[in-house]
Amino acid sequence: MKHKSVAITITSGKGGVGKSTTVASVGLGLAQLGKKVCVMDTDIGLRKLDLMLGLENRIVYDLVDVIEGTAKLRQALVRHKEFPELALLPAAQTRYKEEVLPSQVKDLVNELREEFDYILIDSPAGIEGGFRTAIAPADRAILVVNPEIPSVRDSDRVIGLLESAHLDQIDLVVNRVQPGMVKGGEMLSVERVQSHLAINLLGVVPEDRRIIRSSNTGEPVILDDKSTAGRAFNHIARRINGEDVPFMELEETSLISRIKRIFHIA
Amino acid sequence: MAFLNMFGKEKERPTAETADDRLALVLSYQRSDIDERKLKEFQSRLVELCNDFGYDVVGQVEVRPQSQKRNNMTVLNASIPVRIRTEAKEDDPTVKSAGLT
Numbered sequence: 352m353k354h355k356s357v358a359i360t361i362t363s364g365k366g367g368v369g370k371s372t373t374v375a376s377v378g379l380g381l382a383q384l385g386k387k388v389c390v391m392d393t394d395i396g397l398r399k400l401d402l403m404l405g406l407e408n409r410i411v412y413d414l415v416d417v418i419e420g421t422a423k424l425r426q427a428l429v430r431h432k433e434f435p436e437l438a439l440l441p442a443a444q445t446r447y448k449e450e451v452l453p454s455q456v457k458d459l460v461n462e463l464r465e466e467f468d469y470i471l472i473d474s475p476a477g478i479e480g481g482f483r484t485a486i487a488p489a490d491r492a493i494l495v496v497n498p499e500i501p502s503v504r505d506s507d508r509v510i511g512l513l514e515s516a517h518l519d520q521i522d523l524v525v526n527r528v529q530p531g532m533v534k535g536g537e538m539l540s541v542e543r544v545q546s547h548l549a550i551n552l553l554g555v556v557p558e559d560r561r562i563i564r565s566s567n568t569g570e571p572v573i574l575d576d577k578s579t580a581g582r583a584f585n586h587i588a589r590r591i592n593g594e595d596v597p598f599m600e601l602e603e604t605s606l607i608s609r610i611k612r613i614f615h616i617a
Numbered sequence: 618m619a620f621l622n623m624f625g626k627e628k629e630r631p632t633a634e635t636a637d638d639r640l641a642l643v644l645s646y647q648r649s650d651i652d653e654r655k656l657k658e659f660q661s662r663l664v665e666l667c668n669d670f671g672y673d674v675v676g677q678v679e680v681r682p683q684s685q686k687r688n689n690m691t692v693l694n695a696s697i698p699v700r701i702r703t704e705a706k707e708d709d710p711t712v713k714s715a716g717l718t
Contacts, residue, residue: 500636500639500640500643503640503644504640504643504644504647507644507647507648508647511648536635536636537636538636539636539637539640543637543640547640547641547644
């Protein structure tokens, strides 16, 4: 029987919303569930997934080397030491996105499908060539959105592009949610974002200062027991794997908001 | 003087009251893909049309495209503050035939 593999592109339109953070943590989450996962960085010239996973010192070859035939695919894959089920296919840092064609990435992903259960493709920001290359091999897409108007507007445009590329399964991850701000009417609620974008909600990730620590140490936040964002990413990984995981209640965590709540000010 | 002007400076009117309304508006514009120049022309034609029907436009004409979903269907909502032109009543054939003059 042919191995069933799923290629998922993680995209957003706007940059800096947490795509690579999502790929690193969800990739590790799926590996923790015993799945064979390849996380692939297609942000050629601006790679960051290696840093998120703490694998930057072990890169010898990259995606462009494999496409050009300078290296074999297995030579370019960097296995995670602690979680060998997870492998990274890094992007080239000193090349340009235009050097890679969508059909070449599609062929590469087809080769990866023989070994891996999940291939998570980290898309570059924007809707130009790099984005089109990243969505070409995908079976489904995850759209990472911040609850703010510029991010939602870009995402709406991206959904239109994904639909015109016949990518019908598009899931939503709302990242960096601050319940206190939502309650105060300063931030869009997850419900409103989902209602405007009209796609399936896969996960809600709260704003978490521990993510900054995580990207600086190279240890994905999903491995941090104290992180609520880490817990949210774990839930997302389990939902991708078919589990029915309820959405967690997000609570405001700042000291001021807790004091306000005690005195019934807000 | 510049310091004093700072207080008197007119602030840009927000396009919507809440973030949610603003997002709805922003998405509507994006989804309807309407050319700003065309929209302005449409607004001035509406003013002419009001004039032909005996209305004076007394405020800002607003045309807001509204697209609920990404289905290429747009509803244009026009808000035109008008006042009925009184002197037009004498020339109006409907008023004449009713013997009201």
